[in-house]
Amino acid sequence: GQNIDQPTEMTATEGAIVQINCTYQTSGFNGLFWYQQHAGEAPTFLSYNVLDGLEEKGRFSSFLSRSKGYSYLLLKELQMKDSASYLCAVSPGGSYIPTFGRGTSLIVHP
Amino acid sequence: DAGVIQSPRHEVTEMGQEVTLRCKPISGHNSLFWYRQTMMRGLELLIYFNNNVPIDDSGMPEDRFSAKMPNASFSTLKIQPSEPRDSAVYFCASSLTRPPTDTQYFGPGTRLTVL
Numbered sequence: 221g222q223n224i225d226q227p228t229e230m231t232a233t234e235g236a237i238v239q240i241n242c243t244y245q246t247s248g249f250n251g252l253f254w255y256q257q258h259a260g261e262a263p264t265f266l267s268y269n270v271l272d273g274l275e276e277k278g279r280f281s282s283f284l285s286r287s288k289g290y291s292y293l294l295l296k297e298l299q300m301k302d303s304a305s306y307l308c309a310v311s312p313g314g315s316y317i318p319t320f321g322r323g324t325s326l327i328v329h330p
Numbered sequence: 331d332a333g334v335i336q337s338p339r340h341e342v343t344e345m346g347q348e349v350t351l352r353c354k355p356i357s358g359h360n361s362l363f364w365y366r367q368t369m370m371r372g373l374e375l376l377i378y379f380n381n382n383v384p385i386d387d388s389g390m391p392e393d394r395f396s397a398k399m400p401n402a403s404f405s406t407l408k409i410q411p412s413e414p415r416d417s418a419v420y421f422c423a424s425s426l427t428r429p430p431t432d433t434q435y436f437g438p439g440t441r442l443t444v445l
Contacts, residue, residue, distance in 0.1 A: 250429075251429075253433075261438070261439075262421060262436035262437060262438050262439055263373070263421075263436050264436070265433045265434070265435075268433070307372075307373065311429055316428055316429050317363070317375055317378055317386060317429055318429055318434070319375070320372055320373040320374075321372065322372040323372060323373075
């Protein structure tokens with residue numbers, strides 16, 4: 221089976237930095253995704269990590285440690301529009317189909 | 331590109347009725363996915379098609395749920411008979427090939443309410 225854990229909710233201040241953690245236990249590993257989902261909208265792709273290390277993409281960065289079963293999404297220079305749910309999804313060995321975590325609801329306040 | 335198209339966007343029905351959700355994937359994409367999202371269970375994969383063939387339907391809750399993909403540009407998810415616990419947002423997603431090589435693109439979803 222697969223188990224993906226992320227905090228349910230986080231709050232942060234506009235302009236600050238926030239780190240959203242994700243831990244996972246899967247049978248095999250073929251990569252980890254982060255998706256952003258605004259309320260009432262569809263998830264949209266943010267990042268994909270398959271090797272250890274940090275991937276930077278503008279204000280967003282994603283880190284992966286396969287040995288620890290751990291990833292984080294780092295959001296810098298927070299903006300109000302970053303208020304959304306952030307979904308961690310892991311692609312296991314075999315089926316390759318990503319399994320999604322429950323998501324972390326991020327609230328950015330002024 | 332128009333993206334993944336789903337219809338209807340909202341559906342309210344009564345218990346026992348048949349519900350049909352529709353999806354048009356992005357043109358040229360070979361993989362199609364149906365997901366269900368609820369507050370309690372998050373985003374769950376129901377079924378995955380590759381080249382119009384169902385590959386993994388282990389997430390389909392029970393026999394009341396069925397999905398078809400008659401051609402590369404159309405898929406349906408049917409619930410018959412519907413029950414209140416089926417109330418959720420149903421997303422269709424497509425990708426160029428299979429994950430994880432290619433990103434999944436999600437449609438806007440169908441919000442289903444079964445009374």
